Amino acid sequence: AQKITQTQPGMFVQEKEAVTLDCTYDTSDPSYGLFWYKQPSSGEMIFLIYQGSYDQQNATEGRYSLNFQKARKSANLVISASQLGDSAMYFCAMRPLGIYNQGGKLIFGQGTELSVKP
Amino acid sequence: DVKVTQSSRYLVKRTGEKVFLECVQDMDHENMFWYRQDPGLGLRLIYFSYDVKMKEKGDIPEGYSVSREKKERFSLILESASTNQTSMYLCASREATGLRNEQFFGPGTRLTVL
Numbered sequence: 713a714q715k716i717t718q719t720q721p722g723m724f725v726q727e728k729e730a731v732t733l734d735c736t737y738d739t740s741d742p743s744y745g746l747f748w749y750k751q752p753s754s755g756e757m758i759f760l761i762y763q764g765s766y767d768q769q770n771a772t773e774g775r776y777s778l779n780f781q782k783a784r785k786s787a788n789l790v791i792s793a794s795q796l797g798d799s800a801m802y803f804c805a806m807r808p809l810g811i812y813n814q815g816g817k818l819i820f821g822q823g824t825e826l827s828v829k830p
Numbered sequence: 831d832v833k834v835t836q837s838s839r840y841l842v843k844r845t846g847e848k849v850f851l852e853c854v855q856d857m858d859h860e861n862m863f864w865y866r867q868d869p870g871l872g873l874r875l876i877y878f879s880y881d882v883k884m885k886e887k888g889d890i891p892e893g894y895s896v897s898r899e900k901k902e903r904f905s906l907i908l909e910s911a912s913t914n915q916t917s918m919y920l921c922a923s924r925e926a927t928g929l930r931n932e933q934f935f936g937p938g939t940r941l942t943v944l
Contacts, residue, residue: 721870745929755839757920757935764929803872809929816861816880816924817888818933820872 714739716806716821724827725794732779733789733824735804743809746787747818748778751801760802763787765809794828801825833857834936836921842942849908851939853921860926862904863933864888864896867918879904880926911943 715738725731737746748760763771763778771778779788791798802825805818837852855862861880865873865888875888877896885896893915897905904923908915918940922933 716872718872747932749935755918755938755940757922757933759932759934762930762932805873816926816931816933817863817875817878818873820865820874822870822872 714741714806714808714819716804716819718804718821718824720824721822722825722827724829725791727796727828727830728793730790730792731794731826733791733802733804733826735787735789735821737785737787737804737806739785739806739808741808745807745809746778746780747805747807748776748787748789749803749805750798751803751823753800757803761789791826796828796830799826799828834921834923834934836919836936836939838939839937840940840942842944843908843911844944845912847908847911847943849911849941849943851906851908851919851921851941853904853906853923853936854902855904855923855934856902857923857925857934858901859923859934860901861924861933862898863922863924864894864904864906865920865922866890867920867938873920876906913943915941916943917941 746763750758777790804821834855863878864876879885879898895907921936924933
């Protein structure tokens with residue numbers, strides 16, 4: 713079964729510190745993509761970062777980086793220098809890239825609610 | 831600027847009513863999706879469409895149907911609303927080609943069924 717697991721329902725971090733949000737996945741597909749989305753209290757989903765299963769290097773986008781450990785099937789999001797505006801729900805998602813997913817559907821985890829303290 | 835819009839931010843309906851949730855994207859995307867979001871469960875796929883008039887069931891299609899008559903519009907239909915369909919509904923779209931293409935989401939519709 714294909715599944716995404718986020719084991720931290722909620723986390724706190726002090727402003728300006730780094731924080732790691734955990735994500736593990738389960739798939740038998742050899743090719744897949746991993747995404748992180750942010751959902752502020754307003755409700756819209758904002759794409760943050762993407763990692764392909766065959767990418768040689770960990771993805772980075774500004775203050776966001778993805779700690780991809782393929783053998784462990786983990787894709788943790790690291791946010792450096794947290795800001796108050798980072799307070800939101802964060803979702804990890806996987807897109808199997810096999811022929812049975814031509815529509816590009818995503819499988820989401822349960823989410824982690826991050827609160828940044830001043 | 832890319833945009834996905836949903837017809838309502840908040841909706842209150844009564845049990846047994848037929849409910850239409852509309853989604854429109856202006857990016858000429860082939861693929862469109864409907865999810866529902868519930869606390870502790872993340873987002874679950876209800877239906878998706880990879881082309882006009884083409885649709886496929888997602889993980890939780892029971893009690894829902896969809897319509898895609900035009901490329902830019904994807905409608906979710908609750909044939910007979912029930913209280914367990916009270917949820918946040920999110921529409922998304924993506925360009926079909928390209929492995930890295932992310933899904934773009936609308937602002938969501940918070941539906942309450944009384």
